[in-house]
Amino acid sequence: MDGAAPLFRMEGISKRYGGVRALEKADLTVTAGSIHAILGENGAGKSTLIKVMAGVVAPDEGRMMLDGSEVSFASPAAANQAGIVCIFQELSLIPELSVADNIVISDPPKRFGMIDRKAQRRMAEEALARAGASDIHPLALVKDLPLSRRQMVEIAKALARKPRILILDEATSALTAADVAKIFGVLKRLREEGLALLYISHRMNEIAELADHCTVFRNGRNVASYAAGSKSDNEVVELMIGREYSHIFPPRPVRPESVAAPVLEARNLSWSGRLHNISLSIAAGEVVGLGGLDGQGQRELLLAFFGVLRGLSGQILVDGKPVSIASPAAASHDRVGMALIPEDRKTEGLMLPMTVRENLSFAALDRLSRAGFIDRGAEQRLIDDMVGLLAIKTAGLDIPVGALSGGNQQKVVIAKWLMRQPRIILLNDPTRGIDVGTKQELYQLMRKLADAGAAILFYSTDYDELIGCCDRVLVLYDGAVKRQLVGAEITEHALIASALNIHPRGEGAAKGGEA
Amino acid sequence: MKEWRYWLAEQRGTLLAFAIFIVMFAIYSANHPAGFTANVVQTAANKGVLLAFVAMAQTLVVITAGIDLSIGMIFTLTNCMASWLVIGTGLETAFGVVAVLGTGLLCGAVNGAIVIYGRLQPIVATIATGAVYFGLALLLRPVPGGSVNEDLADFLTGRFFGVVPASLAALLVVVLIVWVPFRRSELGRAAYAAGSSETAAYMSGVPIRRGKFLAYTLAGLLAAIGGLFLTFFTYTGEAAYASGNAYTLFSIAAVVLGGVSLFGGKGSAIGAIFGALAFRTIGDLLFVFDFDPLWQPLFQGVILLIAVSLGAFALFRVRNRLEWFL
Numbered sequence: 126m127d128g129a130a131p132l133f134r135m136e137g138i139s140k141r142y143g144g145v146r147a148l149e150k151a152d153l154t155v156t157a158g159s160i161h162a163i164l165g166e167n168g169a170g171k172s173t174l175i176k177v178m179a180g181v182v183a184p185d186e187g188r189m190m191l192d193g194s195e196v197s198f199a200s201p202a203a204a205n206q207a208g209i210v211c212i213f214q215e216l217s218l219i220p221e222l223s224v225a226d227n228i229v230i231s232d233p234p235k236r237f238g239m240i241d242r243k244a245q246r247r248m249a250e251e252a253l254a255r256a257g258a259s260d261i262h263p264l265a266l267v268k269d270l271p272l273s274r275r276q277m278v279e280i281a282k283a284l285a286r287k288p289r290i291l292i293l294d295e296a297t298s299a300l301t302a303a304d305v306a307k308i309f310g311v312l313k314r315l316r317e318e319g320l321a322l323l324y325i326s327h328r329m330n331e332i333a334e335l336a337d338h339c340t341v342f343r344n345g346r347n348v349a350s351y352a353a354g355s356k357s358d359n360e361v362v363e364l365m366i367g368r369e370y371s372h373i374f375p376p377r378p379v380r381p382e383s384v385a386a387p388v389l390e391a392r393n394l395s396w397s398g399r400l401h402n403i404s405l406s407i408a409a410g411e412v413v414g415l416g417g418l419d420g421q422g423q424r425e426l427l428l429a430f431f432g433v434l435r436g437l438s439g440q441i442l443v444d445g446k447p448v449s450i451a452s453p454a455a456a457s458h459d460r461v462g463m464a465l466i467p468e469d470r471k472t473e474g475l476m477l478p479m480t481v482r483e484n485l486s487f488a489a490l491d492r493l494s495r496a497g498f499i500d501r502g503a504e505q506r507l508i509d510d511m512v513g514l515l516a517i518k519t520a521g522l523d524i525p526v527g528a529l530s531g532g533n534q535q536k537v538v539i540a541k542w543l544m545r546q547p548r549i550i551l552l553n554d555p556t557r558g559i560d561v562g563t564k565q566e567l568y569q570l571m572r573k574l575a576d577a578g579a580a581i582l583f584y585s586t587d588y589d590e591l592i593g594c595c596d597r598v599l600v601l602y603d604g605a606v607k608r609q610l611v612g613a614e615i616t617e618h619a620l621i622a623s624a625l626n627i628h629p630r631g632e633g634a635a636k637g638g639e640a
Numbered sequence: 641m642k643e644w645r646y647w648l649a650e651q652r653g654t655l656l657a658f659a660i661f662i663v664m665f666a667i668y669s670a671n672h673p674a675g676f677t678a679n680v681v682q683t684a685a686n687k688g689v690l691l692a693f694v695a696m697a698q699t700l701v702v703i704t705a706g707i708d709l710s711i712g713m714i715f716t717l718t719n720c721m722a723s724w725l726v727i728g729t730g731l732e733t734a735f736g737v738v739a740v741l742g743t744g745l746l747c748g749a750v751n752g753a754i755v756i757y758g759r760l761q762p763i764v765a766t767i768a769t770g771a772v773y774f775g776l777a778l779l780l781r782p783v784p785g786g787s788v789n790e791d792l793a794d795f796l797t798g799r800f801f802g803v804v805p806a807s808l809a810a811l812l813v814v815v816l817i818v819w820v821p822f823r824r825s826e827l828g829r830a831a832y833a834a835g836s837s838e839t840a841a842y843m844s845g846v847p848i849r850r851g852k853f854l855a856y857t858l859a860g861l862l863a864a865i866g867g868l869f870l871t872f873f874t875y876t877g878e879a880a881y882a883s884g885n886a887y888t889l890f891s892i893a894a895v896v897l898g899g900v901s902l903f904g905g906k907g908s909a910i911g912a913i914f915g916a917l918a919f920r921t922i923g924d925l926l927f928v929f930d931f932d933p934l935w936q937p938l939f940q941g942v943i944l945l946i947a948v949s950l951g952a953f954a955l956f957r958v959r960n961r962l963e964w965f966l
Binding site: 201217219226242264396397432436473 | 649650824825839842959
């Protein structure tokens, strides 16, 4: 960085969550009157960095300087007070309150100790106008607004706090193109007014248009800072790559292409503006990965297959026959034979206070029951099989599953579904937050299940896993399949480039999502 | 959308409760042997106002996405206290009123402190404190008895200018000096925000704890005002377990009828007041039709079930089934 004295500096910031390093001695310098883009793949530390800046999490070590003097923030309110305002990816609006209530929420105007509704209305209208969103009525309830309008309210709310440093974390991801153009105008004006803007986005074209400086994060560190425009897209992708590749994956079987008939097929699946015309097919014995940046519709796609989403259009076929899956119960019925290993094992996968035994048999109770009563012998045999197959380490079957380690909890979730002997297995980022040893066992298990004839659809935010485990990877972007990578095409370079929806030179011709 | 339609949307729950009340009361007074007279209105008002105070109290807590199961016991405890203290000369009576209201505030503050700083679930915390408050009431009044300053009691339960029931006027005053300032204050908004989405409120730097604490404390105060009026109506104090619990449950019913969301963040005490008045009128309807009083709980229950079922229609709009459980 050159030019003006820095407005804000972070030096040697580290943050760990359990055993996972989110930030490792990261530095960042922010200057007034500029737009600074932060780039990095999933889990590179971007989100933790801004959470530290905005007072949401406290760093384990390191220091932050504002105007040359050291600061620390105990809460988001303290950071706001210092002039650092963040527009979070997960919205911070209060659904039951009106737009105007929300815009002034952190410091409403008061007269005689009570909120001055007229002044509030005026401030809200001003802020909305400044954000280019005068079409939103200040009295509308936030919960009645569509997502793109809420995002605009979020931006207006941030502006109403008169920030010196404004952080935008994927703030444009839900916006329409017309809104994005408006917001860009606003951001450029704010830059002229002397604000420092931190812009986190995965849209390379937005960064090219807006940013003055860029900083790339990788593995919790800032690995490069450069003036915007001084590096090609290809060079940027190279900077984002660079994790040590670990040889912990089982070998992929070499198979002739498309011998087996597809077990699971989707035709033109669309849902609620979040999924667009997704078609795919998976054969028995195949592990198909879902790639792309977090939140591009991967989770929704898995939920769509599993019968959770209402108003889904398109067709799902199992064994070549159209099926209608109206609920998770229907999806896991033997006729379909589907299982979903959920992402949040604590809420969607396990009943933490209940025993390992009870958790294991929940999903399979109908198969284990005779005339409504559970066949304890059959249950025990199946549980023994599963505990053996997955090598679940537990002090006993009758202790609460919450007492197990994260890795073993995840094994219980998987075992629970395997007790139904599913033919189609959907995995939603199953290795998040578990140790390397357990991960390795899961990779081997996945391959074993595939070899035994299961069709596996595997979403992971960890590119290594996609490269190591999958026969094919479908990369999603904005709820649509942007690219299919097969076999040796699955490289970190290709995954990141297609996740960012750019096509660097030197890559083979992109193959579209197959029918 | 036009300006007034936003206002209408915001007040829909309150207006619906108002409409239900008007319809019920019209049926009631039309079939009452005495017809729509000042006496009939006064009697109905005096009955309804007690539940209205307790329902207002419940509203404050429900807005924060909590629930106060001790509210009926605070009402009972303050009734017993008032039957000892609100007596004697003007000054002594005034002191007694302050002491009773102070006790209510304290009970509410204890609930709030346990829920907010002790991080206990409201339902558990208030079952426990409710038992404590009832225990205290029982010690104060092992058997029903006591007395109250009858001049004050008659003044507040009679009629102004021969037509306006004094208890209704008192209710209006309480709305103006407790509810309206709360609704318009920053802490009141914090209570709404915390009830609607606590994480979003935290991220926005809203004073969540102070807002919730204020809500619980004022709930105690409102229940005490109810307890005071109960004493004015009955001239005695009674540690009646069944009646305390009934007020707790009816307050929740009134709140729901009044368009206040049990999920928090939405609704108004005005709505809850009409909910309470409507609920009382529904109960009394049977009498004017000469039904056996045995039918009253069943009839009230069915009406309540119908009213709360209306709220479930929102579930039909949910597109992601996982949101049913949020």
